Amino acid sequence: MDNSHVSTLQLKHAGIERQIHEELGRPIPDAATIQALKKKKLKIKEEMARY
Structure with missing residues (x-):
């Protein structure tokens, strides 16, 4: 995954x-x-942690 996706998250x-x-x-x-x-914030944080 690229940095722009992480930045968006x-x-x-x-x-x-x-x-x-x-x-x-x-x-x-x-x-x-x-x-x-x-809950939304946690889901985003978990997705960021995968990268």
């Missing part, structure tokens, strides 16, 4: 991290949304 990972922080900053964070975002 890193950008997605950072974007999800930002979404999680935004959700946590809300007056009433949605736990289900946060959980879903964390």
